[in-house]
Amino acid sequence: MPRLRGDDGAVAVLVAVLMVALLGMGALVVDVGAWYAEGRQLQNGAQAGAVAVVQGCVSAGNCDASTAATGRAGTFADQNANDTTTTVTEVCGGNGAPALSPCSTPAQRTLYDCRGTPAAGAPYVQVRTKTRTSAGDDKMPPLLIRVLQPADPGKTITACARAAYGGPASWTSKLPLTISDCEYKAYVGAPPNPANFAPPGPYAAPYSNVAAFEHVIYFHDTTESGPGCGASHSGSDSPISGGFGWLDSSSCVATSNTTGLFPTDPGASAPSDCADAQLRAMIGKTVPVPVYNGTNGLTGNNGGYYMRGGAAFVLTGYYLGGQYKEPSIISSTLPCGQSQRCISGFFTNDVTPLGGVIGGPSLGLTVMQITG
Helix, strand or coil, X not given: CCXXXXXXXXXXXXXHHHHHHHHHHHHHHHHHHHHHHHHHHHHHHHHHHHHHHHHHHHXXXXXXXXXXXXXXXXXXXXXCCCCCXXXXXXXEEECCCCCCCXXXXXXXXXXXXXXXXXXXXXXXXXXXXXXXXXCCCCCECCCCHHHHCCCCCCECCEEXXXXXXXXXXXXXXXXXXXXXXXXXXXXXXXXXXXXXXXCCCCCCCCCCCCHHHCEEEEECCCCCCCCCCCCCCCCCCCCCCCCEEEECCECCEEEEECCCEEEECCCCCCCCCCCHHHHHCCCCCEEEEEEEEEECCCCHHHCEEEEEEEEEEEEEEEECCCCCEECCCCCCCCCCCCCCCEEEEEEECEEECCCCCEEXXXXXXXXXXXXX
16 A cells, blocks of 8 residues: 655645635635625715705705605615615705705715715715615625625625705806896896796606796897897897807807806807707707806907806707707797797706806706715
8 A cells, every 4th residue: 555645634734724715715805896896886876866866956946855765865876776775874965955954974984985075165965875685684795705704794885975066167068159147037037036947857748837938039139029138239240238149169069167258159140060950959958058247348259258157948949040940849830030040948947967167156057066
């Protein structure tokens, strides 16, 4: 019978030790990976919940502070979980967010805790989430670690997100025009009256709930029987005090802010970089529109507008000459004709994550910045 060499037993022990180590490493990799995946789902759910609460605060005038699954935060948090279930532990606010309790500061910070700082003075909504399994437990059961540690109860993962909001100090618009402050105040009021804003979208035929809010706004050199915001200069390419005027744009996109002077696009017709199909695609949609309250008094390519803030405008129709004409989706007729140039639509409240900077007045358009 052959004899075992002296080190054969040691090799067997070493292999056993390595197998245990590899099993432990595999368990750690699998379970930690699952924890990170759970954390990302919870974080996405917290962000979606915070955005939904902000939309309720601004558009519906209702800051839903419910942590129940049927609340705004709970509904959207659940939709972002693979198993469609998440626990919302806190819905709170800061910097004057209405109808929301002040946010607490946890003693222990986690990987997915709120760390970002909202814009100075901007109100914000904060939502915290944590693990909830389909069985109702708040701990993720370990997948492989329990093989090595049978008594391991699992791990509770938490996350947090903040959504700051306010009037934009800058914004981007795919409808490169600006509406005068005179026209805006005539239809919305000064200060803005909530009753003059159409209910927020989405909008669908027959549009009966917003028909009373539709207005026809004329190009600045057109005489109108509206709110008395007539032209202060003659000539079709001059910046004036009433109606609307075109902004200099690129690919039919204009970027504006409340601190700079923005050049005009001379002429009464739509800018040459705007195809009729691009304008038609915006019918029935809420678009950010800057409201101007001053000009540099010059004409042509030297003219420019000073912006007061951003409004949320739903474009319903237009008559801009030539091929640029689209009947109102509400009245089914062109809003004007012949030598006139006009748009039709209504003002509403809209919250949009434009990536703009918070800091301007609220004229119906609200931007959000997600932190944490």
